[in-house]
Amino acid sequence: MSEKYKFDTMSLHAGHVPDKETGSRAVPIYQTTSYVFNDTDEAAALYNMEVGGHLYTRISNPTVATLEQRLSALEGGVSSIACSSGMAAMHLVISAICSQGDHIVASNKMYGANINLLQHTMPRFGIETEFVNPNNLEQIKKAIKPNTKLVFGEVIGNPGLDIMDISSVAKICEENNIPLVIDATFNTPYLMKPFEFGANIVIHSLTKWLGGHGIAIGGVIINGGNFDWSNKKKFPTIAGPHFALDGISFWEEFGPSAITAKIRAEGMYNFGPSLSPMNAFYVLQGIETLSLRMKRHMENTAHMLKFLSNHEAVSWVKHPDLKSHPDHSIAKKILPKGSGSIIVFGVKGGRDAGKAFIESVQLSSHLANVGDAKTLLIHPGSTTHSHLSSEAMKSAGLTDDMIRLSVGLEDIDDIKKDFEIGFKSILKNN
Amino acid sequence: MYLNYNSNDTFVSTGGKNIELNKPTICFVHGAGQNHFSFTQQIRYFANRGYNVLSPDFPGHGFSKGIPNSSIEEDAKWLLGVLEKIGIKKFVLGGHSQGCLTALELSQLKPEVLKGIIFIAGASKIPVNDFLIGKASEDPYKAYDLMVTWGHGNQGSFSISEWPGHHHLSEGNSVMRINEMSALVNDLNSCNNYEGGLSAAENINLDCLVVLARFDIMTPLKAGKKLVNAIKNCESHVLNCGHFLPAEKPKELNRIILEYLKNLDE
Numbered sequence: 001m002s003e004k005y006k007f008d009t010m011s012l013h014a015g016h017v018p019d020k021e022t023g024s025r026a027v028p029i030y031q032t033t034s035y036v037f038n039d040t041d042e043a044a045a046l047y048n049m050e051v052g053g054h055l056y057t058r059i060s061n062p063t064v065a066t067l068e069q070r071l072s073a074l075e076g077g078v079s080s081i082a083c084s085s086g087m088a089a090m091h092l093v094i095s096a097i098c099s100q101g102d103h104i105v106a107s108n109k110m111y112g113a114n115i116n117l118l119q120h121t122m123p124r125f126g127i128e129t130e131f132v133n134p135n136n137l138e139q140i141k142k143a144i145k146p147n148t149k150l151v152f153g154e155v156i157g158n159p160g161l162d163i164m165d166i167s168s169v170a171k172i173c174e175e176n177n178i179p180l181v182i183d184a185t186f187n188t189p190y191l192m193k194p195f196e197f198g199a200n201i202v203i204h205s206l207t208k209w210l211g212g213h214g215i216a217i218g219g220v221i222i223n224g225g226n227f228d229w230s231n232k233k234k235f236p237t238i239a240g241p242h243f244a245l246d247g248i249s250f251w252e253e254f255g256p257s258a259i260t261a262k263i264r265a266e267g268m269y270n271f272g273p274s275l276s277p278m279n280a281f282y283v284l285q286g287i288e289t290l291s292l293r294m295k296r297h298m299e300n301t302a303h304m305l306k307f308l309s310n311h312e313a314v315s316w317v318k319h320p321d322l323k324s325h326p327d328h329s330i331a332k333k334i335l336p337k338g339s340g341s342i343i344v345f346g347v348k349g350g351r352d353a354g355k356a357f358i359e360s361v362q363l364s365s366h367l368a369n370v371g372d373a374k375t376l377l378i379h380p381g382s383t384t385h386s387h388l389s390s391e392a393m394k395s396a397g398l399t400d401d402m403i404r405l406s407v408g409l410e411d412i413d414d415i416k417k418d419f420e421i422g423f424k425s426i427l428k429n430n
Numbered sequence: 431m432y433l434n435y436n437s438n439d440t441f442v443s444t445g446g447k448n449i450e451l452n453k454p455t456i457c458f459v460h461g462a463g464q465n466h467f468s469f470t471q472q473i474r475y476f477a478n479r480g481y482n483v484l485s486p487d488f489p490g491h492g493f494s495k496g497i498p499n500s501s502i503e504e505d506a507k508w509l510l511g512v513l514e515k516i517g518i519k520k521f522v523l524g525g526h527s528q529g530c531l532t533a534l535e536l537s538q539l540k541p542e543v544l545k546g547i548i549f550i551a552g553a554s555k556i557p558v559n560d561f562l563i564g565k566a567s568e569d570p571y572k573a574y575d576l577m578v579t580w581g582h583g584n585q586g587s588f589s590i591s592e593w594p595g596h597h598h599l600s601e602g603n604s605v606m607r608i609n610e611m612s613a614l615v616n617d618l619n620s621c622n623n624y625e626g627g628l629s630a631a632e633n634i635n636l637d638c639l640v641v642l643a644r645f646d647i648m649t650p651l652k653a654g655k656k657l658v659n660a661i662k663n664c665e666s667h668v669l670n671c672g673h674f675l676p677a678e679k680p681k682e683l684n685r686i687i688l689e690y691l692k693n694l695d696e
Contacts, residue, residue: 003599004579004587014589014597041479050474051680052593060594068595078601079593225604230493248446252493253474255467256604260595 007074007190008291015069029281030062049245049253049265059268063277067284071210071220074189074287075202078225079260081268082218082280086185086205087113088273089219090152093181093201095271096263098149099237100126105143105178107134107153109162109397112384114183118152134164135327140172149234150179155194156186156320156340158370159380159404160397163320163327166334170198177234179227179259185209185371186340190294197334200227201259206275208371209341212286212293216279221263225256238262244269293373293409297341300415301407307416308345313353313423315346315401341407342370351390351400353426354379358403360425363410363418375408375415432493435512441466441493442512443485445477454545454695455482455518456687459509461527461551462558462617463566463577465492467605468526471593471680472687479688484521486512490610498609498616502528502624506535510543522691524548526676527649528621530657531556534630541635546694548687549640551675553653554627554660558618566615571607573614578602583645583672592680602674631660639690640666641675641683648673665690 005013016027035054037043046055054060068080083089094117098104106118108131118129130143134153144151151173153164166182173180179200184192188209194202204210206218229251232239238258241247244265250258268274286293301319308317318324320331320339331339347353357379358366364375368384378384381400390400408415431442431449443466449455456476458469466473466485477483488505489496499505509532513521522545525533530552537544566573578599579587586598606614638661642654651668658666667686671678 004582010589015591017585017588017590044478045475048474048478050478051471051684052591052596053681054594062594065591065594069589069591069597072595072597072600073589076600078597078604080595080597082595225600226607246446252441252443253446254470255465255492255608256601257596264595 010070010073011290012288014073015066027063027066027281027284029277031277032061033057049248049261057277058272058274059264061274061277061280064275064280067280068220070284070287071204071222075222076193076195077202077222079257080220080222081260081263082206082220082275083268084219084273084275085217086183086203086207086219087117089203089221090114090117090183092263092267092271092273093203093221094122094127094150096259096267097179097235097238098127101147102127102149103145103147104129105140105148105151106131107157107164108132109134109157109160110154110183111158134162134169135330137168137172140169144172144176144178148176148178150181152181152183154183154186155192155334156342158186158342159344161318161320161325161339161342161344163330163334163339165330166194166197166199173200174198177228177231186342187335188290188294190291191337191340192335195224195226200224206283207369209294209297210287210290211283212290212371212373213282214369214372214374216282218275218279218283221260223257223260227259229258242266296409297407298338300409300412301338301341301343303412304343304405304407304415307419308343311423313348313426315348317343317345319343343405343407344402345405346399346401347403347426349401349426351381354401354403355382356425357422358382361418361422363414370404370406372406373409375410376406378404380404433512433515435515436489436496436508438489438494438496440489440495440512441487442516443473443483445474445483447477447483449482449484449516451517453480453482454691455484455521456691457509457513457521457523458483458485459523459525459529459532460485460488460491461529462621463574463606463609463614464526465605465608467492467608468674469676472676472684475684476687481691482518484513484516484518490613492608498613500616500620502531502535502620505532505620506539510536510540513543519543520545522546522548522694524550524687525552526550527552527673528556528617531621531624531627534627535624537634537636538626538630544636546636546690547634547638548690549638549657550683551641551643551646551649551654551673552657553649554631554657555653556621556624556649558622563615563618563622566618570611570614574603574606577648578606581648581673583643583670583678586672586674586678598674598677602677628660631657634661637663637694638665639687640664641686642666642668643671643673643675644668645671646673
């Protein structure tokens with residue numbers, strides 16, 4: 001990876017220099033839908049992707065572009081597209097690469113919405129997915145078919161915290177000329193950069209640690225520029241003539257940035273899941289302190305792992321940094337700074353105890369998000385998965401007593417005190 | 431377009447357009463370890479403004495097969511052969527970095543085919559330090575990192591890009607990785623060994639354009655100005671960017687080139 005300045009410096013500066021006209025040090029919020037063309041020639045050049053620039057905020061926007069360029073720099077990617085959510089990012093990637101009749105191989109240990117999109121929605125459009133254990137390399141190899149167009153997984157699975165051995169999966173993908181698309185939301189580029197392990201496309205939910213303050217929904221696609229899209233039979237809409245721009249070949253015209261050029265020209269233009277400039281600004285503010293926050297997230301996570309592992313009200317604790325985690329050795333290899341700040345644990349007393357715990361804590365917030373600066377909790381058994389039987393929960397990799405904790409940045413003593421309040425309510429009931 | 435030249439598949443980017451022999455032609459020639467993606471924001475621009483654009487990937491570069499050439503003289507002959515095969519009789523030649531040396535050599539080899547020459551971030555002599563040549567030989571990926579880091583100005587290094595979402599350093603690196611591994615060291619040696627640049631520049635009888643980069647540490651501004659002084663009829667500009675000027679300042683460069691081409695046609 002080429003870099004002149006280091007990660008912390010790029011977190012603050014990449015993609016922006018003080019505004020020439022006003023001297024504004026902060027990134028301006030370009031709250032505009034459109035941009036005045038100097039002349040018809042300039043307009044034509046922009047519409048025809050002859051040069052870069054902005055013509056309509058659905059396609060690109062200067063504030064959003066600053067965010068994109070910052071994320072490209074931090075991940076070591078060649079180009080990025082920011083969009084309205086992490087799910088929009090995933091859909092944009094799939095729709096850019098796959099067409100009717102194509103096939104995807106995906107991890108079976110992912111965020112429910114990711115699985116839902118692949119299992120239920122994409123088949124309606126003729127795109128089928130085979131789900132595999134992300135660390136069963138033989139199963140992945142066997143699942144790949146001639147019409148497989150991408151392999152998809154998460155570095156740190158949500159909510160089970162399984163770790164994908166990116167390098168090994170990337171090798172299989174390379175041998176089969178299939179791009180490896182990785183959701184790296186839970187690690188952020190501070191903890192691990194998937195391109196260094198052979199991934200080809202990285203997506204993030206910006207809503208989580210990158211934004212970091214629970215105030216803006218967003219997503220991003222980052223292109224590693226390390227995939228050969230030249231196979232016209234396999235990737236006809238990227239290497240072959242495309243209906244957009246007079247039969248353009250994105251591969252021949254844009255090479256390493258072909259996939260993001262296509263997503264900009266087709267996905268953003270036709271589907272329109274643009275990120276608002278205001279939300280881009282909020283995420284940029286978050287990124288400025290990403291490394292400081294991640295250090296603190298990981299420190300607090302280490303404290304909480306110790307605290308929970310030794311607590312009498314806790315029946316089990318799962319986190320890849322613990323030796324007991326089945327993927328601990330992979331985590332040590334690819335996530336040396338730590339495996340993220342989500343911990344899942346079980347409370348003694350099952351579903352009722354979990355409910356009592358969640359309803360007793362006073363500092364931690366009971367909600368459906370992760371990666372906020374504040375400590376967050378959810379008890380799937382009494383909320384997101386309350387409609388499921390214990391057996392159905394188990395088959396989804398969840399248990400009645402499971403609580404998902406997103407460790408925040410508060411004083412660690414206060415988080416522990418808050419948990420003690422929750423645990424007391426369980427012990428009292430037991 | 432792909433054509434077979436010297437028994438090798440050879441790629442020449444045309445901006446997706448068919449070549450029409452009655453139209454004026456501009457040929458963009460890439461620098462050391464580069465390929466046609468150096469000119470991503472020039473090729474489509476000029477191809478949509480009434481020009482045939484030809485930007486060949488030299489052997490072992492970009493999408494072209496074959497063993498990379500090992501001298502500037504070989505580069506110039508190869509380029510001439512490719513353009514003859516396509517049927518182009520006269521053209522404006524635009525070179526970036528090493529491409530400027532190729533242009534200088536071609537101006538001596540067959541001056542009658544040239545209508546004008548555009549030198550971008552170039553010089554008449556491009557010496558290369560032993561350290562970089564050594565790295566290009568033993569560890570090309572490290573050499574790509576060094577070139578990309580040295581080759582961009584401060585704004586480029588900070589991911590300031592006219593193309594939304596792009597990061598110059600990573601993109602520059604990926605562009606170089608498309609080439610055969612031996613391409614860079616051959617190119618750097620070709621640059622280092624070429625001695626005919628200054629006398630070639632002094633012999634040019636065409637109206638030329640030189641566009642230099644103020645923060646260029648690959649072909650320093652001082653060396654570029656020497657080229658400007660050597661050419662009899664020369665218009666020159668200095669842009670605030672690094673060596674990878676076509677990617678760092680595409681719009682300014684395109685405007686200057688367009689003006690130059692219009693003046694040539696008048």
